[in-house]
Amino acid sequence: MPTVAFSAVELRARSGRKWHRYADDVLPAWIAEMDFGVAEPVERAMRRLTDEASYGYEGSTLYPALAEAFATHMQERFGWQPSTEHVVPVADLVQALFTLVSAFTQRGQGVMLHTPIYPPFLDAVRQTGRGVVEHRLSDDGRRFALDGASVRDVLNQDVPLLLLCNPHNPTGRVFERDELEAIAAAAIEHDAIVVADEVHADLTYTGHRHIPLASLGPEIAARTVTITSATKAYNFPGLRCGLMSFGSSDLRERFRAAIPDRMLGIVTRFGIEATITAWRDCGGWFDEVMAQLHANRERVARFFASELRTIGFHAPEATYLAWLDCSGLQLPGGPYEFFLEQARVALNDGADFGPPGRGHVRLNFATSAPILDEILERMARAVHHL
Ligand SMILES: Cc1ncc(COP(=O)(O)O)c(C=O)c1O
Structure with a gap:
């Protein structure tokens, strides 16, 4: 994979809310950022500014x-x-x-x-x-x-x-x-x-x-x-x-x-x-990211169509976010708590997105294929244990 996609260990070793808000056994698929680093030209630009001590x-x-x-x-x-x-x-x-x-x-x-x-x-x-x-x-x-x-x-x-x-x-x-x-x-x-x-x-x-x-x-x-x-x-x-x-x-x-x-x-x-x-120099990196996101989106779609058919899902036309209708699971509580507690996967709680969000969760799939597979499998195991 050309895009830098860090492993879970590397991601936890870095700072940032996405990988640190929850306990270490939880896989985070919530806040809208990608587990992919940044393009090399952006990295070089930031390095140059720190080398120059451009802090004025x-x-x-x-x-x-x-x-x-x-x-x-x-x-x-x-x-x-x-x-x-x-x-x-x-x-x-x-x-x-x-x-x-x-x-x-x-x-x-x-x-x-x-x-x-x-x-x-x-x-x-x-x-x-x-x-x-x-x-x-x-x-x-x-x-x-x-x-x-x-x-x-x-x-x-x-x-x-x-x-x-x-x-x-x-x-x-x-x-x-x-x-x-x-x-x-x-x-x-x-x-x-x-x-x-x-x-x-x-x-x-x-x-x-x-x-x-x-x-x-x-x-x-x-x-x-x-x-x-x-x-x-x-x-x-x-x-x-x-x-x-x-x-x-x-x-x-x-x-x-x-x-x-x-x-x-x-x-x-x-x-x-x-x-x-x-915007000026990173078109090549961005195309690689889109190819990875496209593959992830297909992976998510296939998974929900085969393993988790009780969850409603329409493939997004843009973004790396999947909006999941879990009302068919008939959970005693909300799906956010269910997946956090039973699957150890942190999603966004649909209830925060206004009244029609109740019974939904939002999944961020901008991560590496192994992490995404683990997230999906954990979710499926939790649902199949119901
Ligand atoms: C539609 C939309 N607007 C704004 C933001 C937040 O942008 P910022 O970090 O610049 O506040 C997000 C972040 O996910 C978003 O999805």
Whole structure:
């Protein structure tokens, strides 16, 4: 395997939450990071910075280069040309979500999101005193569908903001043009703003196509803030570098008026250089990662189709996350606790992803084949002992 995939012993010897939150006999398949190290050019860039002892103030002198790298990457991958003018770096995307919700809504107003959803989306709404307005994805037996027609029934003057997650965490859906067009039409009709978290876009599998919401046309672009980073696809979430791309100067100014730039902090040189290097020089490494993820996804699909048929599963169209419907297991408690206690496998608890997540768990399959096999076999043994 060309990609560096560490053994369980090596992974435990390193620092980081993924391998240290649980006891040593537990295999972690939870938080969204990969057990694959980083690309050699990123490693070299980080080594150079430490060799130079580049620990001084950087300020925002590297921000224009980051914006350029972002625009070039979007153009190359998705044929979308965002402006470099309204790009605002931010340490992490959860910070972006919190500040955007605060800037574009008032306390007491509602924010629409598609549940089940990555839990910080819910936190960003609730913890800022706004109300969660759910628009549920529905399992049509083949995948999780977004009912575009009903989006317009949910948005209104008391729900002026929609948080879109595309590709969608946890279901792995890559929304199609008609679904996105329905969202765009509803946002325009109701004068709503859309925050489009597209951080998983690079991780789209062959056969599916990621379409940036803001690429649909100037009217929707002008009311969209796209947030993304290189940290998921290139595997350095600890380096803290993401960005918000505002689709118009008006949106950018409204945000600045609510959240002065210094409230965002300043992104580190390490994070920026890793990001620019990833987007510019690491395409070969990334292709190898996608080949490995594709093989893992097939492995997971085969396993659930043959060994664990009581668990509902649709292969994700993007991401290395598998959303597992365990309601058919008829467990006395929740599936997260069951697999942790009986299989010694740590997954994410579906209940944290909003009401439709109950009875579900999320499995991260971005690991080496032997570790993934062990995770799946442990889960199957626990289920067969029921
Ligand atoms: C959709 C989505 N947004 C944001 C994040 C978190 O990004 P950050 O580490 O930059 O806060 C994740 C992490 O899994 C994610 O899946």
